[in-house]
Amino acid sequence: MSIFKSLFSQQFKQKTKNLYLILLIEFIGSIAITFFSSRYSYNSSVLDTFMIKLLSIYSTIMIFSTFAFYIIICFINEKINLSQTWRLTPINDSLFYISNILSSFVTMVYFKLLELLTLAIFSGLYYVISPQVRTNVAITLNELNKYTNSHLSKLYNIFDETLIFITIMVLLALLTYLIISFLNFTSRAIMNFLPHVSGRGVSSIIRLVIIWLIAWLLVKISNLIRMNNIFSGFMVNDKSSLLIILVLLILNLFFLIVNVFLMQHYFEAIEKK
Amino acid sequence: MEFKDNIPIYLQIKQYLYRQIITGKLQPGHKIPSVRELAVELTVNVNTVQRALQQMNAEGILFTKRGEGNFVTEDTALLEQTKAKLIKAELEKFVQSMNALGVSDDQISVILSNYLIGE
Amino acid sequence: MDNLLEIKDLTYKKNQKIILDKINLELQPGKIVALLGENGAGKTTLMRIIAGMAKNYQGSVTLLNETKEAMRKAHLSFTDGLTGFGDSTKIQDIVHFYQVIYTDFDDEQFDQLRSFMKLDLNMRLSHLSKGMREKLIIALTFSRKADLYLLDEPFSGIDAMARKKIINSIILWKADQATILISDHFVNEIATMLDEVVVIKDKTVLTHQSTEAIRTNNLSIEEYYEGLYLKEDE
Numbered sequence: 001m002s003i004f005k006s007l008f009s010q011q012f013k014q015k016t017k018n019l020y021l022i023l024l025i026e027f028i029g030s031i032a033i034t035f036f037s038s039r040y041s042y043n044s045s046v047l048d049t050f051m052i053k054l055l056s057i058y059s060t061i062m063i064f065s066t067f068a069f070y071i072i073i074c075f076i077n078e079k080i081n082l083s084q085t086w087r088l089t090p091i092n093d094s095l096f097y098i099s100n101i102l103s104s105f106v107t108m109v110y111f112k113l114l115e116l117l118t119l120a121i122f123s124g125l126y127y128v129i130s131p132q133v134r135t136n137v138a139i140t141l142n143e144l145n146k147y148t149n150s151h152l153s154k155l156y157n158i159f160d161e162t163l164i165f166i167t168i169m170v171l172l173a174l175l176t177y178l179i180i181s182f183l184n185f186t187s188r189a190i191m192n193f194l195p196h197v198s199g200r201g202v203s204s205i206i207r208l209v210i211i212w213l214i215a216w217l218l219v220k221i222s223n224l225i226r227m228n229n230i231f232s233g234f235m236v237n238d239k240s241s242l243l244i245i246l247v248l249l250i251l252n253l254f255f256l257i258v259n260v261f262l263m264q265h266y267f268e269a270i271e272k273k
Numbered sequence: 274m275e276f277k278d279n280i281p282i283y284l285q286i287k288q289y290l291y292r293q294i295i296t297g298k299l300q301p302g303h304k305i306p307s308v309r310e311l312a313v314e315l316t317v318n319v320n321t322v323q324r325a326l327q328q329m330n331a332e333g334i335l336f337t338k339r340g341e342g343n344f345v346t347e348d349t350a351l352l353e354q355t356k357a358k359l360i361k362a363e364l365e366k367f368v369q370s371m372n373a374l375g376v377s378d379d380q381i382s383v384i385l386s387n388y389l390i391g392e
Numbered sequence: 393m394d395n396l397l398e399i400k401d402l403t404y405k406k407n408q409k410i411i412l413d414k415i416n417l418e419l420q421p422g423k424i425v426a427l428l429g430e431n432g433a434g435k436t437t438l439m440r441i442i443a444g445m446a447k448n449y450q451g452s453v454t455l456l457n458e459t460k461e462a463m464r465k466a467h468l469s470f471t472d473g474l475t476g477f478g479d480s481t482k483i484q485d486i487v488h489f490y491q492v493i494y495t496d497f498d499d500e501q502f503d504q505l506r507s508f509m510k511l512d513l514n515m516r517l518s519h520l521s522k523g524m525r526e527k528l529i530i531a532l533t534f535s536r537k538a539d540l541y542l543l544d545e546p547f548s549g550i551d552a553m554a555r556k557k558i559i560n561s562i563i564l565w566k567a568d569q570a571t572i573l574i575s576d577h578f579v580n581e582i583a584t585m586l587d588e589v590v591v592i593k594d595k596t597v598l599t600h601q602s603t604e605a606i607r608t609n610n611l612s613i614e615e616y617y618e619g620l621y622l623k624e625d626e
Binding site for chain 3: 002003006007009010080083084085086087088089090091092093192193194195196264265266267268269270271272
Binding site for chain 2: 422423424556559560563564566568580583584585586587603604607608610611612613614615
């Protein structure tokens with residue numbers, strides 16, 4: 001298990017290498033964008049306009065960065081899966097793959113938390129500077145208090161639904177990554193099986209074709225098992241949401257097992273010269 | 274130390290050590306360098322050194338003291354014998370070389386004396 | 393004596409071509425063995441299979457009575473091109489990776505090897521010449537206390553003088569019971585150091601001989617090796 005921890009820490013270190021730089025860019029970038037795009041109205045103060053714009057710009061950045069970072073992490077993951085330097089680690093392939101996924105997940109969470117922290121700092125700054133904000137927040141908290149006391153059950157509902165929503169999103173993100181891995185592993189395995197074709201780019205094209213074929217196959221199979229019906233009940237009621245979660249868990253487990261099998265038996269590590 | 278690649282290395286190591294002993298670089302009764310030291314000094318494999326030393330132990334030129342390493346024998350007779358063997362081997366080589374150059378066995382001693390006088 | 397490495401009926405195919413065909417090989421502990429063969433004969437492939445990098449083969453590979461890849465990897469050290477690290481990675485960080493990932497990594501040994509080869513910890517990978525990179529790889533490979541060392545053409549970019557020095561240090565640092573399997577084209581340089589020679593030809597092991605046996609026939613290792621190819625030209 002200590003090897004798992006060591007591998008995990010190294011993978012985490014690799015993935016967070018440029019993280020702080022990205023956060024810094026986001027920080028400075030959002031302030032810069034806000035600064036250069038502020039229009040000053042006569043009604044509210046300069047400060048208010050600036051801070052509100054800043055908060056909304058930063059929030060937007062946060063949403064886009066999630067997608068961008070997810071894609072980057074997928075690439076890093078597959079690079080590590082392929083690398084001889086990493087695969088020489090004295091650990092079996094299943095734990096290697098799991099460690100890779102886990103470290104990516106933790107990196108993503110860590111990234112989002114740091115962004116939320118920055119957002120909180122901006123908000124806190126706004127709170128401290130502007131008396132109007134303080135007043136508004138106090139009023140809102142008061143109303144919230146009154147509402148809470150009389151509508152406790154509704155609050156629990158909202159909390160539940162948020163939790164379910166987050167779980168489904170996480171499981172979907174995980175499934176997407178597992179399917180990307182699956183496409184990577186199967187296409188390489190097939191490429192290794194087929195006769196070698198010389199010529200620049202020819203093998204890349206063939207590989208792309210193979211990936212499209214497999215993806216098409218997956219869609220066909222999912223239609224057969226009538227996946228669509230299950231997902232049409234998304235967030236309608238608790239029961240259907242729980243069913244979705246169950247299905248996602250099963251799918252995740254399925255692809256995890258298949259990917260580990262592929263990695264152990266077909267996915268070779270190479271030393272990219 | 275450049276060893277020839279077409280003669281067993283352990284034999285060459287033995288030759289090297291014989292010479293070291295005969296010429297006095299390794300004194301009778303004194304310890305010789307460890308297996309590892311010899312291997313590094315001669316750029317050879319530890320296994321090969323061990324084989325050479327084993328044989329030399331069997332021959333009596335070397336003896337082992339438990340935990341201390343290999344020592345040169347103090348048996349003067351044996352050392353003289355070894356020296357004689359080495360000298361004989363050199364002479365054989367010399368004679369063969371001379372023969373190959375067309376000098377017959379009878380001519381060898383004459384040519385040799387002349388050469389030595391002329392020095 | 394129990395075999396250190398046992399390979400039985402190993403067959404490996406890739407892209408519909410047979411690369412290795414029914415390879416059988418046994419290596420004892422404490423030997424320095426050269427793996428010889430033409431370019432493309434399958435030497436690197438064989439090492440990759442032993443190290444668990446190549447998959448989908450028939451036959452068995454056993455190291456210290458272990459067939460599981462994770463166990464094999466724990467007991468062997470393979471010269472890795474460090475391509476898993478970005479160009480801007482400092483040597484320091486690479487060393488840290490090795491320290492963390494491999495429990496048998498010896499810091500002192502690495503320090504000695506590093507200063508012996510004049511490598512600066514603060515240098516970045518991209519700044520290293522081919523020769524310096526190979527020296528780093530050798531230093532990292534031998535800083536691990538492994539039972540089997542797999543060296544795949546470790547000296548190709550290193551000059552003759554440095555090669556001799558490095559070979560010297562390998563003798564010094566190798567543990568008695570550890571075995572080195574080295575594939576290299578510069579057979580002559582290391583010939584006097586070898587215990588055994590394995591020749592890969594026609595996708596299989598042609599011969600596996602002790603070097604002293606070859607020399608008893610008054611052949612140099614190079615002459616012996618070339619002789620194997622001359623036979624087929626006749």
